[in-house]
Amino acid sequence: MMMVQEDQKFHTLVHRMNAAWQLLRTWVLKGGISAQVTGLEILQSDGHIIKLIVREHGDLDLQRNPHIAADEFKLLNLLHSENVSVPKPYHLVPDGELFLKPALVIEYIEGKANFAPSNMNEYTYQLAVALSQLHRIDCSCVDVSFLPLQIENYNKLLVKDLLRLDSLLNNSDTLEKIHSFLRLPSCNKVAILHGDFWPGNLLWNNGQLISLIDWEDAAVGDPLADLANGRLEFLFHFGEDAMNCFTNHYQAMMPTVDYSHLAYWDVFAALRLCRFSEWGLDEETVKMMHDKHRFFVTQAINRLIS
CATH class of the missing domain: 3.30.200.20 (Phosphorylase Kinase; domain 1)
Incomplete structure (x- = not known):
């Protein structure tokens, strides 16, 4: 019945x-x-x-x-x-x-996620095209008042999940830098953010990226927030070279974006994606992600204090 x-x-x-x-x-x-x-x-x-x-x-x-x-x-x-x-x-x-x-x-989109691209350069290029197209929408010309501010979302994460980043952030100088950054105005124009930009939310058909899906985490804020999230996801799934390739493609397509604060957004991306041990993954995968996560955070912290 x-x-x-x-x-x-x-x-x-x-x-x-x-x-x-x-x-x-x-x-x-x-x-x-x-x-x-x-x-x-x-x-x-x-x-x-x-x-x-x-x-x-x-x-x-x-x-x-x-x-x-x-x-x-x-x-x-x-x-x-x-x-x-x-x-x-x-x-x-x-x-x-x-x-x-x-x-x-x-x-309904006739496509599927692609976690085994045959050409990583083309794959990352298409992702950068899609993300840059989203970030180029002029928020002053459209109504985005219903979307949350990403910086406020990350403020909440900073309170809730900071200790999950173990000792890497557990020093007063680094914490003060992060909290001071949150009080600064953004260096970039506000953009519409996907909020969860990763390979699982991208549909492909015949080698072409055809759709970005699952927009429940969308927000408005600095475009570097999406870039940083995508960087960490690429590191998780494809490694450091793929992460850098994606980053380079995006930067070439978005030359007017100020990238000087990317390290801070990398930290926030790491905060957002620090609960992978609770995702039901096998032990080997969790260890691999932990190692890559720690590498990502270490690189971000080194850039913050340099």
Whole structure:
């Protein structure tokens, strides 16, 4: 009976979106940890078949931002209008209407993440193109008031997770530098940030990057925040050379960005990604990530004190 009720909810949803559409099937999409994701296959009145996704955000995201579905819907509309490669948003389901939680209906992208690129230079180049395109959007010309400030997010991380970085940051000089930096105005223009820029949130098809997905961590702030997060993720998954290649491509495409404070943003990226031991990974992978994480933090600290 529960399955019948769930199916009926999706039939009702499709009918509300367009009374002439017919739901052909649904399926559960696996792999995400921040949302419950259901695929929909729909027959349109003209005979064409489209695939959509229903995203229901998880409890942690909703606790952090009760309006996260509506905010992501607005953001995807904005990015789609700016020709950023994101899933097209179709419909927003308010809280308690059809589903227990608010839900977002977006385009289904025929692609998958690529963790084994055959050409690392081309791979990192395409990622740098996508990130630079996002960061070039002029925030003074679009409404981004619904997005949080990334610096405030990192202020909270600094309080909560600083001790996880063991002894590397546990000295007064380094801590004072970091806290002083938080009080300084940004050297760069505010940009829209993905907030979780890593290979798992990038979809590929036939060697082409076709979509940036999962925007629940989006914010506004210094573009170096996204760059630093991507740098650490590249170090984790592909090594130091790939990290540097990605960084060099981005810097070449964004020559007007001031990179003098990148070391600070590297520290914040390390704070954000310091809980990998809790991700259910095998012991060998955790050790590898710990070693790379410590290398990344050490490099950042050395640049801060030099």
